[in-house]
Amino acid sequence: MSNKNILIVSTSTVHGKGYLEYIQDEISNFFEGCKNILFIPFARPGGITWDEYTAIARKKFEELDFNVKGIHEFNNTEDALAYADGFFTGGGNTFELVDQLYKHELLNPLKAEIENGKPYMGTSAGSNITGVSVKTTNDMPIVYPPSFDALGLVPFNINPHYLDPDPNSKHMGETRETRIKEFHHYNSETVVGLREGSWLRVSGNYIELRGPHTARIFDAGQEPREVEPGNVGFLLQ
Amino acid sequence: MSNKNILIVSTSTVHGKGYLEYIQDEISNFFEGCKNILFIPFARPGGITWDEYTAIARKKFEELDFNVKGIHEFNNTEDALAYADGFFTGGGNTFELVDQLYKHELLNPLKAEIENGKPYMGTSAGSNITGVSVKTTNDMPIVYPPSFDALGLVPFNINPHYLDPDPNSKHMGETRETRIKEFHHYNSETVVGLREGSWLRVSGNYIELRGPHTARIFDAGQEPREVEPGNVGFLLQ
Numbered sequence: 001m002s003n004k005n006i007l008i009v010s011t012s013t014v015h016g017k018g019y020l021e022y023i024q025d026e027i028s029n030f031f032e033g034c035k036n037i038l039f040i041p042f043a044r045p046g047g048i049t050w051d052e053y054t055a056i057a058r059k060k061f062e063e064l065d066f067n068v069k070g071i072h073e074f075n076n077t078e079d080a081l082a083y084a085d086g087f088f089t090g091g092g093n094t095f096e097l098v099d100q101l102y103k104h105e106l107l108n109p110l111k112a113e114i115e116n117g118k119p120y121m122g123t124s125a126g127s128n129i130t131g132v133s134v135k136t137t138n139d140m141p142i143v144y145p146p147s148f149d150a151l152g153l154v155p156f157n158i159n160p161h162y163l164d165p166d167p168n169s170k171h172m173g174e175t176r177e178t179r180i181k182e183f184h185h186y187n188s189e190t191v192v193g194l195r196e197g198s199w200l201r202v203s204g205n206y207i208e209l210r211g212p213h214t215a216r217i218f219d220a221g222q223e224p225r226e227v228e229p230g231n232v233g234f235l236l237q
Numbered sequence: 238m239s240n241k242n243i244l245i246v247s248t249s250t251v252h253g254k255g256y257l258e259y260i261q262d263e264i265s266n267f268f269e270g271c272k273n274i275l276f277i278p279f280a281r282p283g284g285i286t287w288d289e290y291t292a293i294a295r296k297k298f299e300e301l302d303f304n305v306k307g308i309h310e311f312n313n314t315e316d317a318l319a320y321a322d323g324f325f326t327g328g329g330n331t332f333e334l335v336d337q338l339y340k341h342e343l344l345n346p347l348k349a350e351i352e353n354g355k356p357y358m359g360t361s362a363g364s365n366i367t368g369v370s371v372k373t374t375n376d377m378p379i380v381y382p383p384s385f386d387a388l389g390l391v392p393f394n395i396n397p398h399y400l401d402p403d404p405n406s407k408h409m410g411e412t413r414e415t416r417i418k419e420f421h422h423y424n425s426e427t428v429v430g431l432r433e434g435s436w437l438r439v440s441g442n443y444i445e446l447r448g449p450h451t452a453r454i455f456d457a458g459q460e461p462r463e464v465e466p467g468n469v470g471f472l473l474q
Contacts, residue, residue: 015407046415047422093419095378135379140416141332142372143423144385161410170252172433173398178283179377182330185284186380196409 003117006153006202008130010160010194012091012123020060028064031086036067038084042100043092043125081113091124094137099145111151124160131157132189162193184220191218208232240354243390243439245367247397247431249328249360257297265301268323273304275321279337280329280362318350328361331374336382348388361397368394369426399430421457428455445469
């Protein structure tokens, strides 16, 4: 049996609300019993610094009575992991995030901690890395990481900020669904299209879709399917 | 002096028209004097086969009195390049296109042919590869290529299918402009945002924006600027 506790969140922010505001009750519940949250700021949304990004996460988590330190504030990985009762990786650019995880040789130690039961929450780019690979990110490939392989905490891939095709659009760029279907010409993993405001809560082998929206599930070689919030077992590990 | 002749096209198709229809007069003019066009089908839009994709390009180019063969129809690169009076690379997935160009060891020979004067036309993914790198593609990274470095025929990067931010959008994913600004935190190349229906015609050091739309130019560390169709010299090499 796996002890994994993971919160895979489509977006940190929904339209009209503050940073993590819409999901703060779930965060309090998810990290219950944790005191110190290690923040991984590597995705640098808008190019902000690790310090600036950590300050944003710290402000919100301190409201919820958690301590937060950025992983870059420690001298080495061991000290950082020892501090952490739980982990939070914020969104931004997935390629830069993955590149830094490889540069800091963090993927394996982080995965081990999570598989031993320390809770992990990711939003957007931080959610992408919970999957098998980051090949279903929406981000621009502004840096070249050593691999697209991710943490593989779940046996599928995430597409956060999932967007339905706009029937009135005259734009000829590919829709999200077309892109994910192209992914399946080269890869076999199921892809979970998580709409903004939705998240997956993973407890061991139990995976539940939460939030107000259905999720769109793309299995290789099959028609996409919609699953309802509260659905459990649609993605058994 | 460079003899390069390059057509860098945002999209193969504009809303409501057939494949390459809106730009067919320019194609006829651009490839004037050429008989045989070598088509590079590696980007495989929607996952179609190389043969299927080549048939689509052939149908259109034959209407315009050119012969077309797919590069995969030749036994080796030398024969393929010897056939070609000019080159056309179609759109699709930029990562798969780049991966195949590396696997076939095509980047350097193709670049040499173009620098010696054989005309090259690219649409969408085929345009991305004319730039310094493909780090400003909009595509999903469904395969991992050995590098993001591209042909470097022009000293800037392309963002095809450029889209202005939608002021009414409630979606929290990054706008195109935000993504390109993030690119400039890690890279210094100018990025040309080419709207659908626009293209660049490059003749040696002469670069002209053509088509009905302005283009949005992103220079590192500066505010974006709009350039008008017919503008020449906005991107001197």
